Amino acid sequence: MSFLLERTYGLRPNYWYIPENEVSTGAQNLFFESSPDNETQQFLDHSNNISASFFWQTVRNIGVMILSSIYSKTDINGMTGFGNMFLFSEQQFANFLAIDRQTWRANNKSVLDLGAGNGDITEHMRSFFDNVYATELSPKMRNRLTSKGYKVLDALEWAKTDVKFDLITAFNLLDRHYSPGKLLEDLWINAHRSNCNVVVSLVLPVNHYVEFNPNGKSTRPDKFLNVQGRTYAEHVHHMIFNVFKPANFEVIRWTRLPYLCEGDMSHAAYYLPDAVFLLKPIIPEPTATLTAEEIATTKPPVPETVHEDL
């Protein structure tokens, strides 16, 4: 399959599924290797057809030129349907979450996808859950999500919902969020309350850019993620030990996947290196500075059962 991807598009997928530099032993021990499949190839074929179509590219360029004076890039993609993304196929998602598709039942199961964009990535989780909830700050993207049949929650108030989820996901949102710390905190509280796991992905090395900031016009978050170094491998390590661990998430496993974007007149497709983390909310160890009583009052109680499906 790798051979086919390379031959077809001149893309070099050698490092699409494995880090190009050596990762720390701690990160390596948690690594799950994904592999390419037919759905990935189909996305690239479709992308190649769109990018080769003079008609669609002309419509796109004129549309973007007119709309960009009024709308954000994300809103324009929401309106026009361009800029479709691909992160994983259903089978890659099932493999990463250790879902046995023979025995898995979607009955009454709910997933919440935060910052779902136009729902391209969400779509690949749909068959595993009866109820698909989503949030978005772009009004045009919210319309797209509603038209696809997702239940759209308020992007700034979702953490107050009393819906219990079987999985909460945030694909490529953490580095786009106005407050990554608040996002991690809300994820922890809701995952703990629902007794479920969380999947977070982001492009590495981290590069913050806030397009929708309810606190003003800044494109910088209120606080940067605590990552050091310049490489994908270094940032994976820091995400696990400096970001997720202090936020009381245990990394169950992580994988590397190509985050692919539909091409334009110059390229058949675009590729970004994504890291996808499967996280479990844990109760923080009591420390010398916090009494057991303080911990009990700042965090919800320990769940009675552990979620075993995901």
Ligand SMILES: C[S@@+](CC[C@H](N)C(=O)[O-])C[C@H]1O[C@@H](n2cnc3c(N)ncnc32)[C@H](O)[C@@H]1O
């Ligand atoms: C890079 S895109 C990722 C879209 C999709 N999840 C994916 O992986 O392709 C980030 C999305 O998050 C949305 N967004 C940014 N801040 C948000 C927030 N605080 N709450 C909900 N959505 C947000 C943006 O509008 C954008 O559609």
